[in-house]
Amino acid sequence: MKPQLTVMQKLLKKARRSWQQWLAFARMLRAFLPHIRKQKKRLIAAQIFGLLYILFDLLEPWPLKLIFDSVFLGKPLPALLVSLLGGLEAHRLVLLNILIGIIIAIALLQGVCYYFEHLFTSMAGQQIISGVRLDLYRHLQYLSISFYDRRRLGDLMSRLTTDIRILRDILVSMPLDGSSKFLLNIGMIIVMFVMDAQLTLVALIAVPMLVLLLKRYQRPMRQTIREQREREGQLASLATEVLGAMKAVAGFNREDTEIERFQRENKSSLRKGLRASRLEARFKWASEVAIAVATAAVVGVAARRVVTGVLSPGDVLVFISYLRVFYRPLRKVSQTTERMARATASGERVLDMLAIEPVVKDSPNAVPVESVVGAVLYDHVNFAYSKGTPVLFDINVEIRPRERVAIVGATGSGKSSFVSLLPRFYDPVGGKVCLDGRNIREFTLSSLRRSISLVFQEPFLFATTIAENIGYGKSDATPEEIREAAENAGIHPIIEALPESYETLLGERGSTLSGGQRQCVAIARAMIKNAPIVILDEPTTGLDVRSAELVMSALERLMKDKTVIVVTHQLENIRNMDRVIVLREGRIIQDSPPSEIVLQDIYQDPQRWKPEDVLS
Numbered sequence: 001m002k003p004q005l006t007v008m009q010k011l012l013k014k015a016r017r018s019w020q021q022w023l024a025f026a027r028m029l030r031a032f033l034p035h036i037r038k039q040k041k042r043l044i045a046a047q048i049f050g051l052l053y054i055l056f057d058l059l060e061p062w063p064l065k066l067i068f069d070s071v072f073l074g075k076p077l078p079a080l081l082v083s084l085l086g087g088l089e090a091h092r093l094v095l096l097n098i099l100i101g102i103i104i105a106i107a108l109l110q111g112v113c114y115y116f117e118h119l120f121t122s123m124a125g126q127q128i129i130s131g132v133r134l135d136l137y138r139h140l141q142y143l144s145i146s147f148y149d150r151r152r153l154g155d156l157m158s159r160l161t162t163d164i165r166i167l168r169d170i171l172v173s174m175p176l177d178g179s180s181k182f183l184l185n186i187g188m189i190i191v192m193f194v195m196d197a198q199l200t201l202v203a204l205i206a207v208p209m210l211v212l213l214l215k216r217y218q219r220p221m222r223q224t225i226r227e228q229r230e231r232e233g234q235l236a237s238l239a240t241e242v243l244g245a246m247k248a249v250a251g252f253n254r255e256d257t258e259i260e261r262f263q264r265e266n267k268s269s270l271r272k273g274l275r276a277s278r279l280e281a282r283f284k285w286a287s288e289v290a291i292a293v294a295t296a297a298v299v300g301v302a303a304r305r306v307v308t309g310v311l312s313p314g315d316v317l318v319f320i321s322y323l324r325v326f327y328r329p330l331r332k333v334s335q336t337t338e339r340m341a342r343a344t345a346s347g348e349r350v351l352d353m354l355a356i357e358p359v360v361k362d363s364p365n366a367v368p369v370e371s372v373v374g375a376v377l378y379d380h381v382n383f384a385y386s387k388g389t390p391v392l393f394d395i396n397v398e399i400r401p402r403e404r405v406a407i408v409g410a411t412g413s414g415k416s417s418f419v420s421l422l423p424r425f426y427d428p429v430g431g432k433v434c435l436d437g438r439n440i441r442e443f444t445l446s447s448l449r450r451s452i453s454l455v456f457q458e459p460f461l462f463a464t465t466i467a468e469n470i471g472y473g474k475s476d477a478t479p480e481e482i483r484e485a486a487e488n489a490g491i492h493p494i495i496e497a498l499p500e501s502y503e504t505l506l507g508e509r510g511s512t513l514s515g516g517q518r519q520c521v522a523i524a525r526a527m528i529k530n531a532p533i534v535i536l537d538e539p540t541t542g543l544d545v546r547s548a549e550l551v552m553s554a555l556e557r558l559m560k561d562k563t564v565i566v567v568t569h570q571l572e573n574i575r576n577m578d579r580v581i582v583l584r585e586g587r588i589i590q591d592s593p594p595s596e597i598v599l600q601d602i603y604q605d606p607q608r609w610k611p612e613d614v615l616s
Helices: 002-038 040-059 062-072 079-085 092-141 145-150 153-195 197-203 206-243 246-251 255-307 313-331 333-354 415-420 445-450 466-471 479-488 492-496 515-529 545-559
Strands: 376-384 390-399 404-409 430-435 452-455 533-537 563-567 579-584 587-592
Touching: 002 040, 002 092, 002 153, 002 333, 040 092, 040 153, 062 092, 062 313, 092 153, 092 333, 153 197, 153 206, 153 313, 153 333, 197 255, 197 313, 206 255, 206 333, 255 313, 390 415, 390 587, 404 415, 415 533, 415 563, 445 452, 452 515, 452 545, 466 479, 466 515, 479 492, 479 515, 479 545, 515 545, 533 545
Parallel strands: 404 563, 404 579, 452 533, 533 563
Antiparallel strands: 376 390, 376 430, 579 587
16 A cells, blocks of 8 residues: 555656646746737748648658659559649659659748748747847846845846847747647648558657656756756856956956856856756657667568558658658657756746846835925934844934035944935835935835935946936936036036047946046036935045045035035045934934034944044
């Protein structure tokens, strides 16, 4: 009884696994169905030409049969052909030429059908994949900042490019190709049964053997390929990270170390790839053996039936031609399985990404922000990036309209976290942040962020023209507005001195400009936005005295008549502030005008908190 129970458990486990695989496949198709429906006309056209190609494939061996039986052996033609040829069948050379012409005509028509089937399939596939890629990119654009804190860029790029390209197989190529081959094989089996049922049954003995082999190898191949795709994503992440930090790599002489890191990840990916290749090779070898056994059996039985007069040599030729076409997809079933496993794994990775919901998003009743006054309130705010690791504790701050507030504190005290809550890069875990007396969660994200201009410590400039970088702050900015913003930021004379002025192309991350110039372009971008609230996060850190003076002059113009929050370590940046808020380990320990800041009252533990950490 116990062994029977074990067998039953195995059968149930296999059935459950198979059901889960079909559910995953159905879920994938359902998720991408809207994109597939948009291309239904092209897909239908491709299917029509595919069916015509099948028809000509079925007709292809018959002229050869007539050449063998009627031209070579002199057997009479079918009555229908005799009536069509009108006596020409009596002349063997004429009949041979006619049959050769038919072979050429069938080949030409097959070529035309293949061309249009391939053309419509490719057009539909490219359109579908383009739409899926756009959906994924749009989804990534609106995910919360916390998502990018945990993800590696290379893995995201791998899903956005390679995975979606591979996904085309399972959405378009394989269904159309599979349906065409299925219909072709059904048609051939019907014709083969009509010709000789016994021989057809012998030919089909390879099918159950291949089904068993497929069940044996499909699951481990799929799992291994998925693991390989994950490793490839990690490899892409590592390469993206290191190649984007080559100055640091070269400066610390760590080239060999990075090569070793890459080699370790590369070997791991290689091991998974080799395992998938071994599984595919074993499956292909086993399937070739099964097909060879079936072919040998067919040839043996067919030869005996020719000798006994049941079949003609032409019949055997047609039968062997059909058998060759019938076994062709069976020979490639290992490749098809590998393609399906790879495409399914890629599709699951894309769907996994699309299934991620943004943590910070509009509430159902969110309304646009209108006529911002600029009053900001932090009301008993608590914040943590992850559970169990709080960053801000019971923050209570009221900032009046057009007030300038500096946030200071040692590294890790929560300054950047404090300012990140106002534009809702993150949401507090307790309390609320208010704008003009209303919880910012009541406003739409887009309108809230339009009300805030940000200048970061590391200004990100795109590898495009200076004009486009400045105009990034306002989608419909005119050249005059861009120029005015550059003048207000104090960067206009420098831009005018460049060979192509505002049309000068910047290097990646603005590397063709100095640090101060990049910061001034970022300030011009904030100026052209002209938002009522300005957040400055370490705007002059790392700049030399001259560059810092240029930036501070631009910042003064940017901050005019605005509510301003400045995160800074530098003393000169707080002297023009209305208030200074000092953070220590996520708590406010002082909130006073700059003139009332008393350093000796702040730094009670000189080992953990030094004056130069705050006002260096």
